[in-house]
Amino acid sequence: MTQRILLIISGGIAAYKSLELVRLLRKRGIAVRAVLTESAKQFVTPLSLGVLTEDQVFDALFDLKAEREIGHIQLSRQADLVVVAPATANILARMANGIADDLATTLLLATDKPVLAVPAMNVRMWRHRATQRNLAQLRADGVHVMEPDAGEMACGEYGKGRMPEPAAIAAEIERLLTLPLPVAPLADPLTGQPDFAGDAGPLAGRHVLITAGPTHEPIDPVRYIANRSSGKQGFAIAAAAARAGARVTLVAGPVHLPTPAGVDRVDVETARDMLAAVEAALPADAAIMVAAVADWRTADAAGQKIKKDGSGQPAPLALVENPDILATIGHSDRRPPLLIGFAAETQKIAEHAQAKLAKKGADWIVANDVSGDVMGGDANAVQIVTAAGLESWPVLPKDQVAAKLIEKVANALAARTD
Ligand code: C5P
Numbered sequence: 001m002t003q004r005i006l007l008i009i010s011g012g013i014a015a016y017k018s019l020e021l022v023r024l025l026r027k028r029g030i031a032v033r034a035v036l037t038e039s040a041k042q043f044v045t046p047l048s049l050g051v052l053t054e055d056q057v058f059d060a061l062f063d064l065k066a067e068r069e070i071g072h073i074q075l076s077r078q079a080d081l082v083v084v085a086p087a088t089a090n091i092l093a094r095m096a097n098g099i100a101d102d103l104a105t106t107l108l109l110a111t112d113k114p115v116l117a118v119p120a121m122n123v124r125m126w127r128h129r130a131t132q133r134n135l136a137q138l139r140a141d142g143v144h145v146m147e148p149d150a151g152e153m154a155c156g157e158y159g160k161g162r163m164p165e166p167a168a169i170a171a172e173i174e175r176l177l178t179l180p181l182p183v184a185p186l187a188d189p190l191t192g193q194p195d196f197a198g199d200a201g202p203l204a205g206r207h208v209l210i211t212a213g214p215t216h217e218p219i220d221p222v223r224y225i226a227n228r229s230s231g232k233q234g235f236a237i238a239a240a241a242a243r244a245g246a247r248v249t250l251v252a253g254p255v256h257l258p259t260p261a262g263v264d265r266v267d268v269e270t271a272r273d274m275l276a277a278v279e280a281a282l283p284a285d286a287a288i289m290v291a292a293v294a295d296w297r298t299a300d301a302a303g304q305k306i307k308k309d310g311s312g313q314p315a316p317l318a319l320v321e322n323p324d325i326l327a328t329i330g331h332s333d334r335r336p337p338l339l340i341g342f343a344a345e346t347q348k349i350a351e352h353a354q355a356k357l358a359k360k361g362a363d364w365i366v367a368n369d370v371s372g373d374v375m376g377g378d379a380n381a382v383q384i385v386t387a388a389g390l391e392s393w394p395v396l397p398k399d400q401v402a403a404k405l406i407e408k409v410a411n412a413l414a415a416r417t418d
Helices: 015-027 046-053 064-070 072-077 089-096 102-111 123-127 131-139 166-177 232-243 270-281 325-331 349-360 398-415
Strands: 003-009 030-034 081-087 117-118 150-153 156-164 207-212 217-220 223-225 245-254 263-267 288-289 297-300 317-323 337-344 364-369 384-387 389-392
Touching: 003 102, 003 263, 015 046, 015 081, 015 166, 030 046, 046 317, 064 217, 072 102, 072 337, 072 384, 081 102, 081 166, 089 102, 089 117, 089 398, 117 166, 117 217, 123 131, 123 156, 166 398, 207 232, 207 270, 217 297, 223 297, 232 245, 232 263, 232 288, 232 398, 270 325, 288 398, 325 337, 325 349, 337 349, 337 398, 349 364, 349 384, 384 398
Parallel strands: 003 030, 003 081, 081 117, 207 245, 207 288, 245 263, 288 337, 337 364
Antiparallel strands: 150 156, 217 223, 297 317, 364 384, 384 389
16 A cells, blocks of 8 residues: 655745655655645745645645635645644744644644654754743653754754755654554543543553653762762653553653643652652553663761761761662562563673573563663663563664563463463
8 A cells, every 4th residue: 555644844944855755755655745834935836846746735725626625634634744844933932832834734633643743943053941841841742753854954054953864864754664562652632641542552551661761869969979860761751652542650750841632640759769759659550760770879978968078088988788679579479470671781781681581580671772872862772681582672762762672562462361
């Protein structure tokens, strides 16, 4: 069956690259229907797009003829994937806030299909807090966002914000079209629960418990011990589990991430708090421990800020080991039927993960190589160690790792007979 893209072109100088994108998609046998915003028409013409797509080009919300022949709701749902390329700071802001004031944004609000945004803008606009806030919101809502390229900009400045090359966008589109799970945000806005439009979702009726982020172990009121962790991978897994219909409890260490739709979040600070929150959230059908728990805490956190005493010698720090949350749960009688740990390794990844299976009493260890740029980044290369052996996944964006992992969890739970 021919796959179909709804391509929304917003008004940036990079819009000219969208013509090449259409050509590449068509060459791959993908049908493209184009929508132009008012300002995009300053950069590309409906005529050139119409020729390349061999289809009608849509450019106005109240195009009565089009509304009679094809309503905007229908238009938003006939594609397999909605792509916004280039996505200007303005359209990203409108998408993040659910504003529907033209045809493009109305389609984006009405669609039930996955959405890929390909930002392109000046480096300062890209780095602006407002844009980054909007992007974080869009990601939390399940929108796929491609990272822009860095380089010289049309405006003469240098930095991140250039639209990726059409070949890279076409490759990303092809990849998203092959994804097995629903990747769109299907949360019912009234209940906050995922809405599978009549389909209950592969994890319906299941409780999935997830830990994410670091823990902070206070040294004194202003200092703490922690592992590096952005929480992004754990939050993406929580979002994917909710989209698959599970009831999700997310026990989160201190991170600055929005709560994914349909997820019950419990914020904690220390490892001991995290263990208590995890125990309180049991029973669960599956627990996925993604948190980077600090291995040690100070034997005694000081009540007042520790002052330098002028001797040049650092204050002595007595450390004690924190409880291992995964191992505690793994060896308890309230162990969930499926228990998954994560392992951040910099060398001998599979070997260390294998050893951890038994030590922690886990069913799977998801090992990731953190020798590169994984921490805080948006991509992850993981290997999954189970009793059955080792599975290696390619480098994937963290939300795709999450979707694949949740699919594997759903299959494993469905295969259980007890
Ligand atoms: O032993 P290591 O820290 O490499 O193990 C990582 C796995 O164990 C992760 O799943 C992590 O969430 C979990 N863990 C834990 N409590 C600790 C340390 C790690 O739950 N104190």
